[in-house]
Amino acid sequence: MPRAVVTGGAGFLGSHLCDRLISDGYDVVVLDNLITGSTDNIVHLMGNPHFRFIKYDVTEYLFVDGKVDVIFHLASPASPIDFPTRPIQILKVNALGTHKALGLARSKSARFFLASTSEVYGDPLMHPQVEEYWGNVNPVGVRGVYDESKRFAESITMAYHRTHGVDTKIVRIFNTYGPRMRLDDGRVVPNFIGQALRNEPITVYGNGSQTRSFCYCSDLIDGFIRLANSNEAGPINIGNPTERTIMEFAQEIKRLTGSSSEIVMVPLPTADDPKQRRPDITKARTLLNWEPKVSLEDGLLKTIAYFQEAVKKAGNGSRSH
């Protein structure tokens, strides 16, 4: 039975990856310190003999007994609201944590899979973004802690690949959404859906002309698995190339929830908000035979159903994620 270690496995994407690995016949070990993850996301796997959760800070030395075939390194706060509130933890997990996870991969002769990000492109001057684009990042801006540490994570991953021959893969994740996002995560999908379900104003930052492209979580995880099982090292963009303005997105969420919320424009809370973002997925299409399948409407309806429960729970004074 193949054995996988997933750092950040109690998070939004990490927990969906665990579900997929378990159903593909893997033994899964999760390392997560639960800063932004939650055991609520993996509670359904807890009794499974092929699943183990270890509460652990992956910036510390990593020890996992027995064989390991593949390490998926997903641990990192990833929401823009985390950038000003957890800057040092973000820098540490992407720098020190990636180093430790690579060390574990090397000692186990395991494959190493890095969850990188479209944020390595910063506020891009090239559109759509291809993997060869080097990006436009402000190193001393508020977003820099995430962008630069993910760039470092890519560099050290390539150094282990070139110097120690570790079999590495780098995926650059574009905006992704779905059930298990935190209701209070601050990102646009939970914010807009939460606001719409409570019939509160939907807060469009700036004038809403900035664009994003949203990928449903199951499509993204399918891309991960295809890359992990391929002979490609990447980096490879995985995301949905259908681009919308944030204003259009707010209108779509209002329509799908049947909400009476008004859409309001409020000042941008952080500087350096990328004005446009859309992946060029030619590489994923040609090298991995991957492309997203879930429409925005289908994905949003599933996500809205999840947030309906989360909003109810939060209203009852229990956890919001």
Ligand code: UDP
């Ligand atoms: N945004 C917004 N209202 C919100 C939250 C976010 O208009 O309540 C905008 C934000 O300014 C950005 C886009 O939505 O342009 C996506 O933001 P998110 O925080 O989801 O992630 P990002 O793509 O910036 O990393």
